[in-house]
Amino acid sequence: MIDIAQDNDSALLRLMQLVSPALPVGAYAYSQGMEYAVHTAWLRDEETVSKWILGLLQQPLARVDVPVLARLYRAWMSDDDEAVLYWSAYLRACRESRELQEEDSQMGRALARLLRDLNIAGAEPWINHPSSGFALMFSLAAVRWRVPLKAAAQGYLWSWAENQVAAAIKLVPLGQTAGQRILSRVSEAIPAAVSRGLAVHDEQIGFVAQRLAMGSALHEHQYSRLFRS
Numbered sequence: 001m002i003d004i005a006q007d008n009d010s011a012l013l014r015l016m017q018l019v020s021p022a023l024p025v026g027a028y029a030y031s032q033g034m035e036y037a038v039h040t041a042w043l044r045d046e047e048t049v050s051k052w053i054l055g056l057l058q059q060p061l062a063r064v065d066v067p068v069l070a071r072l073y074r075a076w077m078s079d080d081d082e083a084v085l086y087w088s089a090y091l092r093a094c095r096e097s098r099e100l101q102e103e104d105s106q107m108g109r110a111l112a113r114l115l116r117d118l119n120i121a122g123a124e125p126w127i128n129h130p131s132s133g134f135a136l137m138f139s140l141a142a143v144r145w146r147v148p149l150k151a152a153a154q155g156y157l158w159s160w161a162e163n164q165v166a167a168a169i170k171l172v173p174l175g176q177t178a179g180q181r182i183l184s185r186v187s188e189a190i191p192a193a194v195s196r197g198l199a200v201h202d203e204q205i206g207f208v209a210q211r212l213a214m215g216s217a218l219h220e221h222q223y224s225r226l227f228r229s
Contacts, residue, residue, distance in 0.1 A: 014145035015152065018138060019159040021166070025110040025134065027159070030103045031167040031227040033215030038171040039222060042211060046178040049168045050185055053161055056209060057186065058193050061160065063207040064094050065135060066153050066197025072139040073149050076122070088131040094206065096213035099220050103228065104133045111137035120144050153194045161186040167227065 021028070034052070037043045043052055068091045075083035095101040109132050115123035122140055126132040135156065142152035165179045165186075174182075219225065 011145060011147045015147045015155045018141055019155040024114060025107045027107060027163045029228045033212050033219055034167050035171055035225060035227045036215040036219040036222055046174055049172060050182045053164050053182060054185060054189055057157060057161060057189055060207040060209045061157060062193040062197040063200060064205060066194055067200040067205050069135045069139055069153055069156055070149060070198055072136055073143055076140050076143040088133055088136045091133055091135055092131055097216040099216045108133040108137050115141055150194060154190050157190050157193060
């Protein structure tokens with residue numbers, strides 16, 4: 001799945017570090033509306049969970065996250081602070097609920113703190129910045145660690161999908177083997193989603209996922225919750 005030249009071993013290992021579940025950004029605490037989707041029986045088995053994850057991967061993530069990640073990556077590459085600010089704020093505005101905005105901000109600030117402690121230049125100002133976000137800091141790390149853009153985008157989608165599957169295993173619940181079957185489908189879909197996202201023009205960025213927006217917003221008031229979002 002990852003498109004990195006064989007002689008770029010260091011970049012591959014750094015990418016593995018970025019997408020590892022051990023990355024201390026608190027991703028395990030979020031379900032992105034999935035908890036409400038299970039509560040209301042939108043998601044009830046392997047098939048419905050697979051369709052949910054693949055649908056989000058192929059639409060909003062491919063049409064919003066990947067193209068904005070690419071623009072942030074190029075802005076960091078060229079030291080274009082204005083573009084970094086613009087696209088980080090743009091992505092925050094695309095998050096449809098308070099929960100999704102808070103999740104993105106909290107994970108972004110956590111990653112900014114980690115990158116600062118790892119002596120990554122440019123991370124510290126974003127620790128308390130109102131437009132800080134996970135894709136912003138992920139792209140900064142990818143640039144500083146010389147991870148190619150395509151590989152970084154593939155890793156970003158994989159990390160998101162793995163967290164979604166982990167949430168589904170707890171919530172539906174699903175077995176571990178079912179989770180691996182879903183991840184196998186995801187791995188087949190990621191290259192096309194990245195290629196589609198990298199080809200999106202500025203004026204084409206955007207997508208509304210109604211059930212994601214509704215699920216995350218309604219989850220804010222759900223009576224009993226395992227996840228923060």
